[in-house]
Amino acid sequence: MKPTVTALDDNRGIRIFDPIENAYFEVETATPVAPDVAACDHFRFPVETAVEFATTALRIPELTSVFLHDDGELTATFDPSDGRLQTDGPRTLEVNIAPTKLYLRVNQPVTIHRDGDVVRLDFDGETVVRVGVRSLHDRPAGTITTTPNPEGAMRAVSLLGSALKTTSPERSFPTLRGHPPLVEVGDEFDVPNGIEPLTPASVSKSRRSTSTSIPSRRSPTTSARR
Structure with missing residues (x-):
């Protein structure tokens, strides 16, 4: 159950939806956009969904x-x-008002300023904007049904780590470890869609994505906002 990023009905912006938190957030664009899927490893911080599009400016619809x-x-x-x-x-x-962790990656100069009741980001001409999103995951993503025997219990416990956003030491930050799924006893073992075990591939990827972003001791403010 990962966040989704789609174009608004008039294509002049994007809508970010988090199915775990049942929350959404919209960002307006100066020009019509059609978001394309982007690689999550464009971002130093772990993200679950990434898209990219080209525009000349963004409007955050709140002061933040x-x-x-x-x-x-x-x-x-x-x-x-x-x-x-x-x-x-x-x-x-990093936009601080969204109900998710919201990161914007730009490779051009940008001017950020207040425009009435919104925050505007103006770029130096049309530029590619990459958007990375990570759920705050304060709620369980679903419920695992386990059988009343040791084997079923072990299978259920092995899936509790599915809420981790990274396996690096940075999982100590609250936003990088989500709420584990709930567990209940039933007649058959069942796992809802979106709850997946950590695999060697995902462990390796999460280590690469965070290995360069561990803050120095001189920058505690940076780590607090992960």
């Missing part, structure tokens, strides 16, 4: 802080009360 990351380190923070903030190169932007 935006955190700027460079190679996993927090480099600047935009506060709506501070006016505007400009960047001069590739950055990962």
